[in-house]
Amino acid sequence: MPAPLDLLDHLADARFHSGSELGRALLIAPTTVHKHVRALEAMGLEIYAVRGRGYRLAQPLERLEADAIREHAGSHAAPVYVHAEVASTSAWLSEQAGDGENGTACIAERQTAGRGRRGRTWSSPFGRNLYLSLLWRLPARAVSGLAIAVGVTVAEACEALGARGLALKWPNDIVGPRGKVGGILIDLGSEARDMCTAIIGIGLNVDMPARLREAIGQPVSDLNELAGRRLSRNALAGAVIQRLVQALPRFEAEGLAPFRGPFAERDASRDRPVSVEVAGQVSTGHARGIDERGALLLETADGMARIQTGEVSLRALT
Numbered sequence: 001m002p003a004p005l006d007l008l009d010h011l012a013d014a015r016f017h018s019g020s021e022l023g024r025a026l027l028i029a030p031t032t033v034h035k036h037v038r039a040l041e042a043m044g045l046e047i048y049a050v051r052g053r054g055y056r057l058a059q060p061l062e063r064l065e066a067d068a069i070r071e072h073a074g075s076h077a078a079p080v081y082v083h084a085e086v087a088s089t090s091a092w093l094s095e096q097a098g099d100g101e102n103g104t105a106c107i108a109e110r111q112t113a114g115r116g117r118r119g120r121t122w123s124s125p126f127g128r129n130l131y132l133s134l135l136w137r138l139p140a141r142a143v144s145g146l147a148i149a150v151g152v153t154v155a156e157a158c159e160a161l162g163a164r165g166l167a168l169k170w171p172n173d174i175v176g177p178r179g180k181v182g183g184i185l186i187d188l189g190s191e192a193r194d195m196c197t198a199i200i201g202i203g204l205n206v207d208m209p210a211r212l213r214e215a216i217g218q219p220v221s222d223l224n225e226l227a228g229r230r231l232s233r234n235a236l237a238g239a240v241i242q243r244l245v246q247a248l249p250r251f252e253a254e255g256l257a258p259f260r261g262p263f264a265e266r267d268a269s270r271d272r273p274v275s276v277e278v279a280g281q282v283s284t285g286h287a288r289g290i291d292e293r294g295a296l297l298l299e300t301a302d303g304m305a306r307i308q309t310g311e312v313s314l315r316a317l318t
Contacts, residue, residue: 004039005084011040011047012061018054043110044125044212059207061127062233064109072238076245078103085126087113089133090187090201097135098189098197103245104135107237125212129222130204130236134244138252140196143188145256145294147172150184150200152262153247157239158204162227167268170287170296174204175268176226179219181205202240206233256294264289274298276307283307 010022019030026033037047037055046058066082073080078101086092086108093106108131111124124131138146151168158166158174158181165177174182182204189197205222207230213220224230250258264270269287276283276298285300296307 004036004043007033007036008040008045008061009063011055011057012063014057014060016050016053016056021054040126045127046209046211058209063127064107064233064237068234069107069237069241072232072235073241073245074238076103076238076241078105078245080105080107080241083108085110085112087111088201089131090185090199093133093135094187094189094199098199100135102136102248103241105132105237105241107132124203125208128208128212129206130202130233130240132202132204132237132240134200134202134241136198136200136244136248137191137195138198138248140190140194142252142255143196143198145259145290145292146198146200146251147184147186148256148263148290148294149247149251149259150186150202150244152259152266153243154182154184154202154204154240155266156262157243158223158226158236160243161223161231161236161239162229163223163231164226164228166226166266168263168266169268170290171294173268176221178221178225181221181223181226200244204236204240206231206236256290256292260290260292278307 006026007022010017010025019033022033023030037049041047047055048058049055064082066080069080069082070076079097081097088111089106089108093104097104097106110126111131148171151172151174155166155168155174166181167175169175172184173180182202185201187199187201191197205220207224208220208222267289270289272287274285274287276296283298283300283305285298288297288299291297291306298305298307
């Protein structure tokens with residue numbers, strides 16, 4: 001029997017389709033069409049049901065397609081896996097393709113257990129955003145500042161597609177004028193010969209309507225808002241992959257140096273009064289950028305401190 005996602009393909013144009021029309025197309029009863037609609041709504045999709053007209057999505061939906069993403073990624077040759085739903089793209093990539101080649105990517109329409117920093121849940125509604133993880137192996141000595149380099153690269157990919165007003169909030173958030181746009185979470189695994197496997201997880205808000213923003217409980221923005229138009233998620237995924245596979249070899253060879261200037265241009269916290277929480281201890285001061293290894297420079301009453309740990313949050317002082 002066709003699944004709810006088969007029905008979604010018929011509704012993707014955001015036009016009204018009657019229950020009988022959908023039933024004929026999928027060879028199912030109208031009552032089953034109705035059940036599938038309810039299943040799609042449970043996944044976070046907004047569907048209008050109007051007596052006499054049928055069903056339609058609140059807005060058109062572009063499904064993610066591996067071939068389209070590869071086309072936008074240019075010469076990228078590593079596998080790109082696209083799923084309707086996974087618990088976590090990073091977990092899937094680690095478990096299913098952990099021995100794959102550099103640049104292997106996993107992308108999902110929806111995550112059921114997406115993770116943010118410090119164990120927080122990452123909101124992952126179906127078909128709205130970009131949930132992408134990329135595999136990359138590099139020398140263990142070269143991992144310092146990796147999240148900074150990835151953040152700069154992802155921001156540049158978004159800007160190339162028209163997003164404006166992006167900034168980077170140390171250590172791994174991408175923000176806009178009205179709130180958080182995305183985040184980066186890197187899982188590192190040790191290998192023989194002093195090598196590391198990095199699973200680079202990236203979450204980007206592309207289309208977050210008010211009802212979804214309210215459920216998150218913190219200020220957020222999305223790329224459509226910053227670009228002033230609807231962005232193609234396939235083009236965005238391809239652009240992010242293409243830029244990462246170009247930037248990561250440079251990071252290996254040259255370290256953080258080529259990325260410090262671009263980070264400084266987008267540094268959301270630089271020269272602002274902030275509080276920094278590390279392992280339950282709070283320090284206050286002014287953020288003064290980052291050092292050559294990506295550590296936060298915090299000017300305090302006792303002098304300049306270098307904050308290196310990933311268990312850090314920044315908050316503007318009031």
